[in-house]
Each structure stands twice: as structure tokens, then as C-alpha cells.
Amino acid sequence: SSELTQDPAVSVALGQIVRITCQGDSLRNYYASWYQQKPGQAPVLVIYGKNNRPSGIPDRFSGSSSGNTASLTITGAQAEDEADYYCNSRDSSGDHLRVFGTGTKVTVL
Amino acid sequence: QVQLVESGGGVVQPGRSLRLSCAASGFTFSSNGMHWVRQAPGKGLEWVAVIWYDGSRKYHAESVKGRFTISRDNSKNMLYLQMDSLRAEDTAVYYCARWSGGDADGGLDVWGQGTTVTVSS
Numbered sequence: 509s510s511e512l513t514q515d516p517a518v519s520v521a522l523g524q525i526v527r528i529t530c531q532g533d534s535l536r537n538y539y540a541s542w543y544q545q546k547p548g549q550a551p552v553l554v555i556y557g558k559n560n561r562p563s564g565i566p567d568r569f570s571g572s573s574s575g576n577t578a579s580l581t582i583t584g585a586q587a588e589d590e591a592d593y594y595c596n597s598r599d600s601s602g603d604h605l606r607v608f609g610t611g612t613k614v615t616v617l
Numbered sequence: 618q619v620q621l622v623e624s625g626g627g628v629v630q631p632g633r634s635l636r637l638s639c640a641a642s643g644f645t646f647s648s649n650g651m652h653w654v655r656q657a658p659g660k661g662l663e664w665v666a667v668i669w670y671d672g673s674r675k676y677h678a679e680s681v682k683g684r685f686t687i688s689r690d691n692s693k694n695m696l697y698l699q700m701d702s703l704r705a706e707d708t709a710v711y712y713c714a715r716w717s718g719g720d721a722d723g724g725l726d727v728w729g730q731g732t733t734v735t736v737s738s
Contacts, residue, residue, distance in 0.1 A: 539721060
């Protein structure tokens with residue numbers, strides 16, 4: 509199975525830009541989807557595919573990818589964006605398995 | 618509204634079995650692949666299993682392969698996870714989630730609230 513590696517924690521000043529990265533071999537061939545999880549709540553999909561947002565997700569969330577790295581960018585971070593963020597993608601084994609990243613805790617200062 | 622509701626969690630002894638259920642409503646259940654995802658206390662998300670929209674294909678994470686089995690009943694709008702030979706490390710909140718979009722570019726767009734499984738003697 510493959511792994512997706514994320515920085516454990518990042519902080520951002522209110523209204524500034526923060527980028528969360530996800531690294532893994534499988535990202536060379538498959539898109540990542542991104543999930544926001546607040547304490548005690550189920551995860552919420554924020555980005556999928558090349559750079560698609562589900563309805564209701566603010567446009568300050570965007571996604572990109574290059575080589576073995578996928579990124580989630582929050583442009584103009586708000587207090588309510590403080591949460592854990594996880595990437596998810598196909599496992600590189602080719603057996604339709606999936607894998608989550610290690611997760612990034614975003615703190616808004 | 619679109620909703621997933623898990624049930625069946627509880628406290629179980631190591632080596633015993635448990636079956637989780639996930640009731641879907643508000644969408645055409647038979648059109649979507651479905652997943653189980655778990656989260657151990659204080660830990661990150663771990664993908665567990667997927668089943669195709671028609672039940673024709675299913676895949677399980679290596680950590681549960683041979684012990685857990687995902688299944689579905691489209692006539693009842695139900696998703697299941699049969700968990701056998703449970704271990705302490707299976708203790709987690711278990712979420713069911715709907716897959717939308719293509720296999721390569723979709724996402725888990727609807728999640729249940731989770732059901733807690735505790736494996737302890």
C-alpha cells in the first residue's frame with residue numbers, strides 16, 4: 509500500500525493564505541480529494557478532482573497538483589477554517605484501494 | 618434530505634464479531650459506490666473498504682482484509698460492514714460515506730455521523 513504524507517500542523521493569521529500539502533507516489537496518477545474535520549464531527553468534502561468544490565464550500569478553498577504533491581489552499585483564512593484536513597487518493601497498488609493522508613491541523617491565529 | 622445513518626456499534630470482546638449498518642435516504646442509493654472509513658481515538662482517518670454501486674466489486678484495506686466484509690442491499694438502501702475476529706486496534710468511530718464522481722476524480726461527499734466500536738475484554 510502507499511502512503512500520503514502531510515505536515516502535522518500549520519498556523520495562519522486571520523485573513524491570510526495557507527497551503528496544505530499532501531505527498532505520495534499515487535498522486536502522480538490520481539487526483540486527491542480533501543476533507544475538513546472539526547472536533548466531534550464527521551469529515552466534510554471540500555475539494556475533489558482537479559479543483560472542484562461541492563456546493564456550499566466557500567471559494568476561498570482551492571486545490572492543485574504537481575508531480576507527487578497535491579495542495580489545498582485557503583485564501584483569506586477565517587476562524588471557522590480551524591480544523592483538521594485530510595487528503596485522500598487511490599492507493600498506488602492498482603487494486604482500487606484508497607488511502608488517507610496523515611492529516612494537518614490548521615490553527616487560525 | 619440526503620442522509621446516511623450508521624448503527625450497530627458497541628462494546629465487544631476481542632475475537633468476537635459485530636455487524637455495522639448504514640441506512641441511506643434522500644438519494645438513489647443504487648447509483649453510488651459506498652465506503653467505510655474509521656477513526657481510532659485521537660488518530661487520523663483510515664480508509665476501510667469500498668463496494669461498487671451494484672455490489673459487483675469490493676475492496677478492503679490490508680489491515681482488515683480477511684476479517685471484515687463490506688456488502689450492500691440496494692433493495693433496502695442499506696450498507697453493511699461485517700467485522701469478524703475483532704482486535705483491540707479495531708476500536709474506532711466507523712463512518713459510512715457516499716462516493717460521487719469518477720473513480721479517479723470524485724470524492725466522499727456525504728458522511729454519516731459515525732458509530733463507535735470498542736473492542737475490549
